[in-house]
Amino acid sequence: MSKGRPVIITCALTGAIHTPSMSPHLPVTPEAIIAEALAAADAGAAILHIHARKCEDGRPDQSPEGFARILPSVAAGTDAVVNLTTGGSPFMKVEERVRPAVSFAPELASLNMGSINFGLYPLLNKYKTFQHKWEPAHLESTRDLVFRNSFADIEYVLKACYEHGTRFEFECYDIAHLYNLAHFADRRLLKPPFFIQSVFGLLGGIGTHPEDVSHMKRTADRLFGSDFEWSVLGAGASQFRVAAQSIAMGGHARVGLEDSLWIEKGVLAKSNAEQVRKVVQLIEGLGLSVATPDQARQILDLKG
Numbered sequence: 635m636s637k638g639r640p641v642i643i644t645c646a647l648t649g650a651i652h653t654p655s656m657s658p659h660l661p662v663t664p665e666a667i668i669a670e671a672l673a674a675a676d677a678g679a680a681i682l683h684i685h686a687r688k689c690e691d692g693r694p695d696q697s698p699e700g701f702a703r704i705l706p707s708v709a710a711g712t713d714a715v716v717n718l719t720t721g722g723s724p725f726m727k728v729e730e731r732v733r734p735a736v737s738f739a740p741e742l743a744s745l746n747m748g749s750i751n752f753g754l755y756p757l758l759n760k761y762k763t764f765q766h767k768w769e770p771a772h773l774e775s776t777r778d779l780v781f782r783n784s785f786a787d788i789e790y791v792l793k794a795c796y797e798h799g800t801r802f803e804f805e806c807y808d809i810a811h812l813y814n815l816a817h818f819a820d821r822r823l824l825k826p827p828f829f830i831q832s833v834f835g836l837l838g839g840i841g842t843h844p845e846d847v848s849h850m851k852r853t854a855d856r857l858f859g860s861d862f863e864w865s866v867l868g869a870g871a872s873q874f875r876v877a878a879q880s881i882a883m884g885g886h887a888r889v890g891l892e893d894s895l896w897i898e899k900g901v902l903a904k905s906n907a908e909q910v911r912k913v914v915q916l917i918e919g920l921g922l923s924v925a926t927p928d929q930a931r932q933i934l935d936l937k938g
């Protein structure tokens with residue numbers, strides 16, 4: 635067992651963008667999401683990023699009731715850190731998006747650090763047949779979709795969650811979002827360590843070229859010095875390449891069917907745990923260790 639620096643693996647189980655017809659392995663029902671959560675934690679994920687879906691057809695569900703069908707069983711089955719989404723689905727208003735985090739006061743919640751055009755053209759052109767009527771409409775409407783996260787929206791979410799001791803996974807889709815984070819830090823509305831989740835490869839945000847990844851890290855180093863922990867997620871086919879670069883550069887990694895349905899080019903991942911096991915190999919291959927949930931709590935200064 636390698637004793638190198640502990641690397642935190644986040645697993646994002648289902649999300650709100652991919653739809654059931656895109657992969658038979660995308661967990662949709664509460665039972666499936668719970669089973670995937672526990673298996674991903676067993677495989678090495680210290681943090682579980684959780685969205686809920688409507689049981690009947692898999693539409694994104696941001697109601698506290700939807701999360702109440704998932705969270706107790708996850709908490710009973712693993713000590714992994716629960717990270718609740720406040721992004722919900724990009725079609726939702728911030729008031730709706732923040733409700734689960736306010737209701738359940740998790741240790742960690744996502745916080746999206748800026749607005750972006752949310753382009754899903756790669757998905758639009760790829761999928762033609764669907765199980766549910768809402769799926770093609772969901773995809774079609776992204777042509778004109780802006781995922782809104784104004785300064786007021788961001789302040790609304792951080793104030794609504796902060797009083798419960800919830801800390802944040804700062805989703806930064808582009809360099810500007812790092813400056814937005816610095817703005818809120820300068821206003822003392824946030825305290826370090828900042829858990830930065832750099833998002834690569836979403837059309838509307840920064841690309842996945844190694845230069846893009848390095849540019850994000852260099853900018854974060856300049857803005858935050860040692861006051862941050864850096865993690866990355868690569869959308870789609872870039873997931874493991876971006877993760878490998880981050881791990882080699884001293885960072886952490888996020889994987890999961892929320893942001894990529896693949897285990898390798900053209901091969902669907904059979905589960906979230908399969909993706910977690912692959913990133914564990916990357917970490918141990920570099921002589922590093924996989925962080926336990928408690929090591930993640932310590933590194934990120936979570937309330938526990």
Ligand SMILES: C[C@H](N)CC(=O)CC(=O)O
Nearest residue numbers: 719720721722744833893
């Ligand atoms: C690119 C990620 N799917 C963004 C995300 O996970 C947002 C959230 O849940 O708040």
Ligand SMILES: [Zn+2]
Nearest residue numbers: 649719721892
């Ligand atoms: Zn999410």
